[in-house]
Amino acid sequence: MIEALHAMADSQNTTIKTFEYRIRPNKKFIAACEKALDDSRFIYNCALEQRIRVYNACGKTISFYEQSRQLTVARNELPELKGVLRTIQSDALERLNEAFDAFFLRLKRGEKPGFPRFKSRDRYHTFSQKYEKVRPCPINGDKLTVPGVGTCRVRLSRPVEGRCKQLRITRRADGWYALLACEIPKPAPLAKTGETVGVDVGIRSFATLSTGEEIANPRHLKQAAGQLAREQRRLARKVKGSQNRGKARGKVALRHLRVQRARKHFHYEEAAKLVERFDRIAVEDLNIRGMVKNRRLAKAILDVAWGQFFAITKSKAENAGRTFERVNPRYTSQTCSNCGHRQKMPLAIRVYECEKCGFVCDRDHNAAINLDTVRPSGPKLDACGERKRSKKQEHDGSYQSEPQRGGD
Numbered sequence: 001m002i003e004a005l006h007a008m009a010d011s012q013n014t015t016i017k018t019f020e021y022r023i024r025p026n027k028k029f030i031a032a033c034e035k036a037l038d039d040s041r042f043i044y045n046c047a048l049e050q051r052i053r054v055y056n057a058c059g060k061t062i063s064f065y066e067q068s069r070q071l072t073v074a075r076n077e078l079p080e081l082k083g084v085l086r087t088i089q090s091d092a093l094e095r096l097n098e099a100f101d102a103f104f105l106r107l108k109r110g111e112k113p114g115f116p117r118f119k120s121r122d123r124y125h126t127f128s129q130k131y132e133k134v135r136p137c138p139i140n141g142d143k144l145t146v147p148g149v150g151t152c153r154v155r156l157s158r159p160v161e162g163r164c165k166q167l168r169i170t171r172r173a174d175g176w177y178a179l180l181a182c183e184i185p186k187p188a189p190l191a192k193t194g195e196t197v198g199v200d201v202g203i204r205s206f207a208t209l210s211t212g213e214e215i216a217n218p219r220h221l222k223q224a225a226g227q228l229a230r231e232q233r234r235l236a237r238k239v240k241g242s243q244n245r246g247k248a249r250g251k252v253a254l255r256h257l258r259v260q261r262a263r264k265h266f267h268y269e270e271a272a273k274l275v276e277r278f279d280r281i282a283v284e285d286l287n288i289r290g291m292v293k294n295r296r297l298a299k300a301i302l303d304v305a306w307g308q309f310f311a312i313t314k315s316k317a318e319n320a321g322r323t324f325e326r327v328n329p330r331y332t333s334q335t336c337s338n339c340g341h342r343q344k345m346p347l348a349i350r351v352y353e354c355e356k357c358g359f360v361c362d363r364d365h366n367a368a369i370n371l372d373t374v375r376p377s378g379p380k381l382d383a384c385g386e387r388k389r390s391k392k393q394e395h396d397g398s399y400q401s402e403p404q405r406g407g408d
């Protein structure tokens with residue numbers, strides 16, 4: 001959703017920043033939000049059903065625009081649809097469309113994505129609306145006005161900046177939140193430092209830099225993950241539909257939220273440090289790594305966290321006039337960063353000792369240096385995340401003929 005807003009940003013000189021506020025609970029307002037959630041979910045599920053029906057009948061995918069057009073017709077015929085703000089319904093259609101886009105993109109990449117599913121109350125927590133230029137900011141002082149829903153007070157943790165383009169209301173384990181995606185002027189680029197860095201993410205330490213520094217995996221996150229697993233096991237033992245299960249479920253959800261928050265905070269901090277210090281930040285393109293069958297589950301979990309870290313770093317880098325690049329990680333572990341020689345590096349071997357030139361280096365450090373230096377050999381990613389082959393690679397076929405790097 002935010003990506004789309006970025007594309008919508010009026011010019012190259014603006015960027016989208018999201019401001020988040022906790023809503024002070026107020027029975028009437030919360031009830032109205034619950035209803036808006038149901039209204040949004042209703043459209044989402046109907047549109048999903050329609051997509052499935054049309055596909056089964058004629059093998060075609062019905063587009064967002066077609067569904068949007070039909071929504072207009074349906075609103076004129078059904079008063080209960082007309083009673084809900086159009087923009088809340090449109091955003092639900094858009095969200096479904098994004099779910100399908102993501103599904104097809106992953107299919108194309110050869111992954112096995114889950115088909116977009118019908119949403120129950122337990123799986124639908126956000127409704128949103130677009131803000132046209134003429135509309136005033138939804139937050140005035142500490143008062144939040146949600147058109148078609150109502151008003152409430154928020155905890156004004158910081159002032160809103162720029163012009164609000166989208167308002168999202170979301171329910172979390174510890175309460176309701178308002179998120180304002182605002183268009184703000186792009187900050188002035190940071191002064192060049194003349195330094196570049198390669199970042200090798202891992203399991204032992206969160207990341208190893210080509211400078212030799214390590215970013216440790218934060219202890220508190222590991223600890224919290226352990227507690228979370230324990231509470232999840234406890235939840236699994238509770239009788240379905242019982243009150244105790246409901247309570248246990250709430251606990252797990254709250255713990256999840258705290259772990260997510262702590263992790264995100266950590267990612268923001270580390271990303272800020274990197275962007276501050278380096279003109280160019282190179283990381284490995286995890287999509288290729290993700291296909292490695294080894295330790296699939298662990299990878300999948302960690303991938304999400306790394307993906308978030310990269311996304312945050314990318315956006316911070318772009319706003320600061322820095323370069324962020326994803327590099328093909330093939331052979332970064334096996335190649336000597338000193339002489340370019342390639343040798344087998346089973347996972348258990350933690351130190352790279354070059355057979356040819358005698359260079360000795362920590363395994364992850366060596367990989368990070370390669371990410372920083374052997375950049376031109378990797379395929380570039382374009383804006384949509386699609387992999388593009390360079391002319392040369394297409395020519396000599398090296399892209400296809402390179403075997404999959406095993407192990408890591």
Ligand SMILES: [Zn+2]
Nearest residue numbers: 336339354357
């Ligand atoms: Zn060497």
